Amino acid sequence: MFRPRPDAMPATVPVIVEGRLVHVPPGASAAAAVLAAGFRGIRETPVSGSKRAPYCMMGVCFDCLAEIDGVPGRQSCMVEAQAGMRIRRQIGARSIDPTP
Ligand code: FES
Numbered sequence: 001m002f003r004p005r006p007d008a009m010p011a012t013v014p015v016i017v018e019g020r021l022v023h024v025p026p027g028a029s030a031a032a033a034v035l036a037a038g039f040r041g042i043r044e045t046p047v048s049g050s051k052r053a054p055y056c057m058m059g060v061c062f063d064c065l066a067e068i069d070g071v072p073g074r075q076s077c078m079v080e081a082q083a084g085m086r087i088r089r090q091i092g093a094r095s096i097d098p099t100p
Helices: 030-036
Strands: 013-017 020-024 065-068 071-075 086-091
Touching: 013 030, 020 030, 030 065, 030 086
Parallel strands: 013 086
Antiparallel strands: 013 020, 065 071, 065 086
């Protein structure tokens, strides 16, 4: 995959995690942005409410589900942080209502 030259890339990418502005390195995942924002957990299970945090960081464990730009249930470790992206932790089950 082609990437911009390093000198043409921004030094950091601003994202909003639970309303907090966080700057992450280019290429960082949304899951990394949540951790950089200081949250220890990224979701809570629907049944017991136990906290989960990103574990594998490669799309296997699904412990990183989050709401990204209004879309719930996304594997945040597989989504590259983009400038202005809004990330929210997923607490409980995602809504089945297709409108955010
Ligand atoms: S951290 Fe395991 S799927 Fe995202």
